[in-house]
Amino acid sequence: xxxxxxxxxxxxxxxxxxxxxxxxxxxxxxxxxxxxxxxxxxxxxxxxxxxxxxxxxxxxxxxxxxxxxxxxxxxxxxxxxxxxxxxxxxxxxxxxxxxxxxxxxxxxxxxxxxxxxxxxxxxxxxxxxxxxxxxxxxxxxxxxxxxxxxxxxxxxxxxxxxxxxxxxxxxxxxxxxxxxxxxxxxxxxxxxxxxxxxxxxxxxxxxxxxxxxxxxxxxxxxxxxxxxxxxxxxxxxxxxxxxxxxxxxxxxxxxxxxxxxxxxxxxxxxxxxxxxxxxxxxxxxxxxxxxxxxxxxxxxxxxxxxxxxxxxxxxxxxxxxxxxxxxxxxxxxxxxxxxxxxxxxxxxxxx
Numbered sequence: 001x002x003x004x005x006x007x008x009x010x011x012x013x014x015x016x017x018x019x020x021x022x023x024x025x026x027x028x029x030x031x032x033x034x035x036x037x038x039x040x041x042x043x044x045x046x047x048x049x050x051x052x053x054x055x056x057x058x059x060x061x062x063x064x065x066x067x068x069x070x071x072x073x074x075x076x077x078x079x080x081x082x083x084x085x086x087x088x089x090x091x092x093x094x095x096x097x098x099x100x101x102x103x104x105x106x107x108x109x110x111x112x113x114x115x116x117x118x119x120x121x122x123x124x125x126x127x128x129x130x131x132x133x134x135x136x137x138x139x140x141x142x143x144x145x146x147x148x149x150x151x152x153x154x155x156x157x158x159x160x161x162x163x164x165x166x167x168x169x170x171x172x173x174x175x176x177x178x179x180x181x182x183x184x185x186x187x188x189x190x191x192x193x194x195x196x197x198x199x200x201x202x203x204x205x206x207x208x209x210x211x212x213x214x215x216x217x218x219x220x221x222x223x224x225x226x227x228x229x230x231x232x233x234x235x236x237x238x239x240x241x242x243x244x245x246x247x248x249x250x251x252x253x254x255x256x257x258x259x260x261x262x263x264x265x266x267x268x269x270x271x272x273x274x275x276x277x278x279x280x281x282x283x284x285x286x287x288x289x290x291x292x293x294x295x296x297x298x299x300x301x302x303x304x305x306x307x308x309x310x311x312x313x314x315x316x317x318x319x320x321x322x323x324x325x326x327x328x329x330x331x332x333x334x335x336x337x338x339x340x341x342x343x344x345x346x347x348x349x350x351x
Contacts, residue, residue: 025350026296029145029177030081030094030343032307033228033283035187035272036073037325037337038135039111040103042066048134050103059327065334069326070114072336077140078116080307081343087303088345092120095145095176098185098228100137100167104128108138127153129168137170137185137229147175154212158204164189166205171212177299177348179224182216184209186229188239202233206243217256217288224299225288227258230339232282235263246286253289261285261304261344270306272340274322281306283342291346299348307341 040053042061053061077097081090102108105126112122125148126138141148153168170185186209189201213225227246233239240246246260248267253259262284271279283306291301314324314335324335 026347027177027350028088028090028302029299029346029348030088030090031096031098031183031226031228031285031346032077032080032094032341032343033098033100033185033230033285034073034077034341035100035230035283035337035339036111037101037339039069039073039099039101039107040066041107041110045104045134048103049132050134053103058330059332065332068334070110072334073111074115074117076307076312076336076341077111079309080341081345083309085309087305092142092144094343095142096172096183096226097140098137098170098183099140100185100187100230101135102126102138103134104136105138108140112140123148125151125170125172127151127168127170129153130155130165131167132165135167135187137167137187139170139172139183139185141172141174145176146181148172149174149180154208156205156208158201161201161204164201164204166201169205169208169212171216173216173223177346179299179348180220180222181224181226181299182213184212184225184227184229186227186231188229188231188233190232199233199238202231202237202239203243206231206239210244213258213288214256217290222290224291225258226291226344227286228284228342230282231284234281235260235266235284240284240286244286246284250292253292255289257289258286259289259292259301261287261301262306262342265304265306270308272306272308272323272342273338274319283339285342285344287344296347296349297351299346302345302347304342304344307343312336312340 052058055062108124121143129136151172167187172183188205246258247253248263266281271281272283325338
C-alpha cells in the first residue's frame with residue numbers, strides 16, 4: 001500500500017479533475033497473478049506424477065536447479081509493483097499474489113522464504129488438488145496489507161467429464177483497505193487435444209467460477225470479488241466472455257456483473273505467453289462491477305498491466321521476446337516461467 005496525492009493519481013483516475021483531486025490523498029494497492037511454471041521440489045511424492053522433476057528424472061531436477069528456480073521466481077515477484085517501471089512503485093509490493101503450477105504447500109513456503117521475499121511479512125493459502133500432474137493453485141498475501149478471514153477449495157464436478165482431474169478453485173476471503181474482498185484463484189483445464197475440443201472443460205470451470213463469485217456477492221453485496229488465474233483461454237473466448245460474462249468495456253458492466261481488466265491489452269496484441277509467433281493472454285484478472293466507478297471513498301480499480309520486463313524475456317534466437325522459461329525442448333535455460341505475470345492496481349481515498 002502507498003499513499004499518493006492528486007498529481008500522480010489524477011493521471012489514472014478517469015473523470016476526476018485536478019480541482020477535485022487536489023485536496024485528496026489515495027492509498028494504492030496491487031494484486032498480482034503468476035503462473036510459476038512447474039514449481040516442483042526434488043522429492044518423488046507418492047500419488048503424484050512428478051518423476052521427471054527428480055534428480056533421476058528427465059529434467060535431472062536436483063537441489064541446484066530447484067534453488068535457482070526459487071531464486072529466479074523470488075526476484076521476479078520482488079519486483080512486482082516496486083520496480084522503476086511500475087506506475088506507483090509500492091514499497092512492499094502487491095497485497096495479494098495468486099499463483100498456479102505449484103506442486104505442494106512446501107514449495108510455496110520455500111518461495112516466500114527466498115531472497116527479498118523473506119524480508120516481507122508473507123502468508124500463504126494452499127490446498128491439494130486432484131490434478132493428474134500434481135499441480136495446484138495457491139495464494140500469497142502480505143499480512144500487513146491483507147487480513148485473512150477464511151479460505152476453501154472448490155472442486156469442479158462435471159458429469160459430462162467423469163474422468164476430469166483438474167485443479168481446484170481456491171476461494172480466499174479477507175479484509176483489504178478496510179473492506180471485505182474475495183479472491184478466486186484458478187487454473188482452468190488445458191487445451192490438450194485442441195482448443196475447440198477442450199473448450200467445454202473450460203466452460204464448465206467458468207460456470208463454477210461464476211457460481212462461486214455470484215454466491216459471494218449475493219451473501220454480501222458490499223464485498224468485492226477478484227477472479228484471477230491461468231484460464232487457458234483468452235478474454236474473447238466463450239468461457240470468459242459468455243459463461244463468466246466478463247465484459248471488455250467498463251460501461252457495459254451491469255449490476256452484479258464482471259469486468260475483464262486484461263481484454264483491452266489483449267486487443268492491442270499484448271499477451272502473457274506465446275506459441276508459434278502468436279500471443280495469448282491466458283493470465284487474467286477479472287473484477288466485480290462494484291470495483292468500478294468514480295466514487296473512490298471505497299476501493300476501486302484504476303489500471304492493469306502485463307509484467308513483461310526485459311529480464312523475463314528470451315534475449316535472442318527464434319523465440320526472442322518470449323517468456324524465458326525454465327526448460328525448452330529439453331534444454332535447461334535457468335529461466336523464470338513460460339508466462340508473464342499480470343497485475344491490477346486499486347485505489348481508495350484516505351479520509
